[in-house]
Amino acid sequence: AHKILIKDVAKVYGTRQTVDALADVNLTIDDGEFVCIVGPSGCGKSTLLRMVANLHRPTAGSVEIVTERAQPWPTAMVFQDYGIFPWKTVEQNVAFGLRPRGVGRAETRQRVGRWLQQMGLTDFAKVYPASLSGGMRQRVSIARAMAVEPEVLLMDEPFAALDAQLRRVLQEELLAIWQKNARTVVFVTHSLDEAILLGDRVVVMSARPGRIIGEHHVPFPRPRT
Ligand code: ADP
Ligand code: ADP
Numbered sequence: 026a027h028k029i030l031i032k033d034v035a036k037v038y039g040t041r042q043t044v045d046a047l048a049d050v051n052l053t054i055d056d057g058e059f060v061c062i063v064g065p066s067g068c069g070k071s072t073l074l075r076m077v078a079n080l081h082r083p084t085a086g087s088v089e090i091v092t093e094r095a096q097p098w099p100t101a102m103v104f105q106d107y108g109i110f111p112w113k114t115v116e117q118n119v120a121f122g123l124r125p126r127g128v129g130r131a132e133t134r135q136r137v138g139r140w141l142q143q144m145g146l147t148d149f150a151k152v153y154p155a156s157l158s159g160g161m162r163q164r165v166s167i168a169r170a171m172a173v174e175p176e177v178l179l180m181d182e183p184f185a186a187l188d189a190q191l192r193r194v195l196q197e198e199l200l201a202i203w204q205k206n207a208r209t210v211v212f213v214t215h216s217l218d219e220a221i222l223l224g225d226r227v228v229v230m231s232a233r234p235g236r237i238i239g240e241h242h243v244p245f246p247r248p249r250t
Pocket of ligand 1: 038039044045046064065066067068069070071072073235
């Protein structure tokens with residue numbers, strides 16, 4: 026079990042010219058929740074997500090993941106622009122991140138095989154990302170994130186670059202993964218439609234500075250396995 030604790034967080038970028046990216050952000054996320062953070066461009070969604078990923082530090086306040094498992098930082102992140110390596114094959118991309126986490130070769134092979142299969146990528150294992158469509162590349166990105174077995178999956182506008190039809194397909198695949206794996210997902214989007222469709226909890230932000238202005242719990246949470 027784990028919990029994400031975001032307490033009184035502020036983020037100021039820059040030194041001479043400063044940007045108040047976030048102010049007074051308080052949020053607690055429980056194990057297994059699917060939380061969508063929604064708001065206009067520039068309201069600090071990415072900043073908040075990057076702090077949960079331990080990529081940015083808050084200027085004030087604290088961001089903490091309390092967990093029982095011994096893991097340096099139990100998150101994995103999926104970005105809008107895929108963030109996969111063009112010089113690595115699909116399977117090398119999915120395996121990336123396992124070695125530094127101390128996962129052995131046999132276990133790596135097993136996890137890569139499992140996630141390639143889950144994401145419909147088995148036939149593309151030896152292929153380079155350049156020859157894949159946007160949707161397939163984003164599947165690689167999700168497979169890579171899930172292969173590290175993170176407690177918290179962080180997603181920053183992962184489907185924003187896809188056309189509407191493909192977006193629906195990937196959204197459904199993501200929900201299936203979440204239900205099957207019961208992982209915590211924190212999903213950033215500027216689309217209220219997407220937030221309501223996916224989240225069992227929707228956190229709404231406004232800009233200048235970025236603040237949480239409201240929260241909505243979806244009345245009929247999806248079943249969990
Ligand atoms: P969102 O993800 O909601 O679009 P961001 O977190 O990217 O918002 O940005 C919040 C604010 O902080 C914006 O005004 C943005 O321009 C600013 N910002 C983001 N990253 C940096 C940075 N590295 N340096 C300076 N300002 C930044
Ligand atoms: P930090 O000091 O928090 O590590 P950086 O200043 O190193 O952040 O910037 C992180 C990333 O954000 C860089 O890739 C940078 O190009 C980008 N960035 C810089 N300024 C802005 C801005 N005003 N809005 C959005 N992104 C920005």
